[in-house]
Amino acid sequence: MSLVSASGLQVALGGRVVLEDISLHVDAGEIVTLLGPNGSGKTTLLRALLGAVHATDGTVERKTDLVVGYVPQRLAIDPTLPLTVARFLDLPERADRARKGAVVARVGIEGLERRAMTELSGGQFQRALLARALLSEPHLLMLDEPTQGLDQAGEAAFYELIDEVRHETGCGVLMVSHDLHVVMRASDRVICLNRRICCEGAPAQVASMPAYHALFGRGTEGALALYPHRHHGVREGAA
Amino acid sequence: MLDDFLVRATLAGIGVALAAAPLGCFVVWRRMAYFGDATAHAAILGVALALAFQVSVFAGVMIVSLLMAATVALLSGRSFAMDTLLGVLAHSALAFGLVAMSFLPNVRMDLMGYLFGDILAVGRQDLLVIWAGAAVVVGLLWLRWSRLLTATLNPDLAFAGGVHPRTEQFLLTVGLAIVVAVALKVVGALLIASLLIIPAATARPFARDPETMAALAVLVAIIATTGGLQAALMFDTPTGPTIVAVAAILFAMSTTAAACRRAL
Numbered sequence: 001m002s003l004v005s006a007s008g009l010q011v012a013l014g015g016r017v018v019l020e021d022i023s024l025h026v027d028a029g030e031i032v033t034l035l036g037p038n039g040s041g042k043t044t045l046l047r048a049l050l051g052a053v054h055a056t057d058g059t060v061e062r063k064t065d066l067v068v069g070y071v072p073q074r075l076a077i078d079p080t081l082p083l084t085v086a087r088f089l090d091l092p093e094r095a096d097r098a099r100k101g102a103v104v105a106r107v108g109i110e111g112l113e114r115r116a117m118t119e120l121s122g123g124q125f126q127r128a129l130l131a132r133a134l135l136s137e138p139h140l141l142m143l144d145e146p147t148q149g150l151d152q153a154g155e156a157a158f159y160e161l162i163d164e165v166r167h168e169t170g171c172g173v174l175m176v177s178h179d180l181h182v183v184m185r186a187s188d189r190v191i192c193l194n195r196r197i198c199c200e201g202a203p204a205q206v207a208s209m210p211a212y213h214a215l216f217g218r219g220t221e222g223a224l225a226l227y228p229h230r231h232h233g234v235r236e237g238a239a
Numbered sequence: 240m241l242d243d244f245l246v247r248a249t250l251a252g253i254g255v256a257l258a259a260a261p262l263g264c265f266v267v268w269r270r271m272a273y274f275g276d277a278t279a280h281a282a283i284l285g286v287a288l289a290l291a292f293q294v295s296v297f298a299g300v301m302i303v304s305l306l307m308a309a310t311v312a313l314l315s316g317r318s319f320a321m322d323t324l325l326g327v328l329a330h331s332a333l334a335f336g337l338v339a340m341s342f343l344p345n346v347r348m349d350l351m352g353y354l355f356g357d358i359l360a361v362g363r364q365d366l367l368v369i370w371a372g373a374a375v376v377v378g379l380l381w382l383r384w385s386r387l388l389t390a391t392l393n394p395d396l397a398f399a400g401g402v403h404p405r406t407e408q409f410l411l412t413v414g415l416a417i418v419v420a421v422a423l424k425v426v427g428a429l430l431i432a433s434l435l436i437i438p439a440a441t442a443r444p445f446a447r448d449p450e451t452m453a454a455l456a457v458l459v460a461i462i463a464t465t466g467g468l469q470a471a472l473m474f475d476t477p478t479g480p481t482i483v484a485v486a487a488i489l490f491a492m493s494t495t496a497a498a499c500r501r502a503l
Contacts, residue, residue, distance in 0.1 A: 052398040070399030077392065080443055081268045087448045092389040092400040116447065142399065 001063055002027050003140045003172045004049050008058035011041070011048050018044050020196045022058070026140065031166060031173040033183050036193035037215065042176040043073055045193065046142055049174070066140060069133030071126075073144035073176070077117050085120070085128050086113040095135045107131045107161065122149020126158070134165065141165070143175035155179075159186035180216060241366070244359055245468075251361040251369050252464030252482070255422045255434065258373035260456035261380050262414050263435035264442075264449065268391050269411075272436050273322055274311060277329035278412075279419050279431035281307035283336030286353050286423070290343050297368055297420050304416035307332060312412075333428070356427035356479030358468065365424055372421035376414045380453075383410060388449055425464070426479040434460065437486040444497030459489055 005025035011018055019041045026032050034042045047053045049060055050068065077083055089100055104110055107127040112120065120128060126149055133141060141162070147155040163186065166173055177183040184190065184203040191200040192215055199211040206212050241247055266275045282300045289299025307328060314324055340350060352360070361369070380387065390397040390407035397404045415435075422431045438460040439452065446452035467482030474481075 047395055047398075050395060050398045052395050068399045070396060072393055072395050075393055075396070078268055078270065080440075081391070082443065082446045082448055082452055083392075084448050090385075091392065092385050092397070092402050094385075114447075136400070 002061075003066060004060070004062050004174070006045075006049065006055075006058065006060045009045075009048060009055050009060060010057035011044055011053055012056045013044065013053070017056075018195065019048065022193075022197060024191060024197065024200075026172045026174045028139065028172050029166060029170050030188045031162065031175070031186065032189045032191060033187040034174070034176045034191050034193050035178065035180065035183065037178065040194045042178075042193055043144055046144055046174070046176060050142065063139065067136055067138045069136050069138030069141045069171075071129045071133050071141075071143045071146050073148075075125075075129065079118065083117045084113065085109065085115055085117060088117050088128060089113075089132050089135055091132065093136070100135065103131045103134050107134070123151070123154050126150060130158075130161075137169070138171055141171055141173045141175075143173065145176055145178070147177075147179070159183070162186065241363055244361075245472075247361045247363070247366055248358045248468055248478070249465055251358055251366055251425055252468055253461055254366070254369040254373040255418070255425045256438070256460030256464050257457060258376035258414075259418050259422060259431075259434045260438040260442075260460040261453040262376060262411070262418055263437075263439040263460075264453045264456055265380075265387060265391060265411055266415070266435045267439040267443075268449075271411075271415075272432065273325040273329070274308075275415060275435050276432040277311065277325045277332065278304045278307055278415050279422075279428050280329040281332035281336070282419050282423050282428040282431070283353060284332045284339060285336070285420075286428075287336050287339035287343065291339065296423070297372075300420040300423060301416050303332070304419050305413065308412040308416065352427070353423065354427045354429050355477060356423070356425050356430065356482075358425045358478045358482075361424055369421045369424070372417045376417050379410060379414055383407065384450075387411065426482055430479050430483045433483045433486060434463075437483070437490050438463065441486070441490040441493040444493055444500075459486065459493075463489060 002025035007023045009022040010020050022045060034045060036042050044053060048055060050070065051060070051062070086100075089095060089104070104113065107130050109124055109127045109131060112124060112128075117125065117128065126146055130143075130146065143162070147158050150158055162173060165171065175183070184207065187203055189200065190203050190206045192198045192206065192212055194215055198215050199206055199209045201209070266272060281303050285300035285303030286296055288303060289296045292299075311325065311328060315321055319327075386397070386402045387407050387410070389400055389402050390404040394404040397407070418435070419431055422434055426434055438456040441459045442452045442455035446455055463486035464482050467485040468478060470476070470485060471478040471481035
């Protein structure tokens with residue numbers, strides 16, 4: 001059985017339909033990326049799969065006792081709320097000390113435990129979010145634009161880390177991105193979203209689909225042609 | 240010991256401080272200051288209705304405060320901004336409460352007490368209600384601290400962790416109604432929100448994590464209530480406003496100290 005699946009999902013926010021006829025599933029051990037332009041409903045879809053927004057039609061099914069590690073797109077910490085990294089990692093449940101140490105080292109934020117969350121750089125902040133998500137030993141990682149604030153090298157390292165975690169723990173990964181390039185290399189399956197699912201499949205397959213080009217424009221073609229052969233040092237204007 | 244009115248007043252003040260300060264932290268973190276104010280102002284309407292229907296003032300205030308909270312929840316996100324909505328509801332509840340009270344000629348004498356508190360008149364029965372209410376609020380916060388904190392931080396994060404943000408929001412609202420009901424006697428409807436917000440705001444510059452902030456806020460609130468009580472006796476000033484004035488002075492000292500520390 002899939003970790004999470006949706007069938008014929010429709011979601012309306014404030015009377016406006018933002019997601020329509022969505023059917024998808026995420027299995028253990030695979031990395032699935034949701035790709036789509038701004039406002040295409042990516043975050044809403046994640047929230048619907050979490051149960052944070054209700055479906056107006058269709059169904060969402062989660063495996064019984066599914067543990068989700070969630071990295072939200074934005075986490076605005078009110079300046080009146082004092083929160084160190086160590087305390088943040090203990091939400092919602094206190095984590096085992098040794099395990100916390102291991103995860104902190106794993107994501108590369110050692111020595112920052114006593115810092116306030118608001119004092120972290122963008123990259124450190126994203127890593128702290130990931131560390132917290134990993135501490136719950138999730139069956140499913142849901143990452144909403146997890147590489148914001150990371151430079152290209154940091155981004156590549158981040159996806160490598162996700163890949164390692166997936167292999168070690170066998171968890172499924174569902175992430176959201178509007179970044180076409182790096183993400184394509186890091187995923188097993190890509191789902192292109194624009195209110196409804198436009199196309200889906202293995203990255204190389206999707207990259208050649210007309211619907212994909214219709215969604216992201218002609219400008220992406222050059223970059224995508226490069227995609228299978230891309231190595232370090234190649235820069236595109238779109239990044 | 241409880242025969243002494245000053246002992247009863249001190250214990251009442253401490254009881255309210257214990258519940259109001261940590262709950263006040265959530266009010267500050269969630270930016271619910273206006274919401275607290277609206278709930279507190281609704282208390283006057285609760286008092287009027289309780290007296291009219293001859294039920295306990297505590298129950299009347301609880302019910303009206305909860306109704307106020309439900310109304311706010313229902314109307315929020317519609318055509319008005321939250322602060323506009325709360326401004327309308329808070330003052331309307333206060334106005335209707337005052338109008339309703341004028342229909343009850345025999346309670347008009349107590350109005351100042353309900354508006355500004357009358358801690359020196361706290362009886363054994365009141366003390367029991369205050370400490371029972373405070374115990375419920377403190378127990379609620381203690382048991383659900385981490386969940387409340389997660390829901391406050393981010394609703395989606397809470398959902399993913401199996402915490403329902405709406406449930407936590409509801410529990411905070413109930414806690415708020417209880418604090419309003421028990422603090423009414425101590426500082427009065429007009430000043431209750433200050434006991435929620437000022438201790439938390441005073442504690443903020445000296446806290447690195449939420450637990451420290453809550454503990455410091457309790458300390459500040461206890462100093463403010465007991466110190467305010469003593470000051471009111473010394474200078475023969477009204478107790479409720481004096482308690483809030485002491486809290487405000489502590490806030491000014493804390494903010495100044497924090498500014499100095501940053502400058503060094």
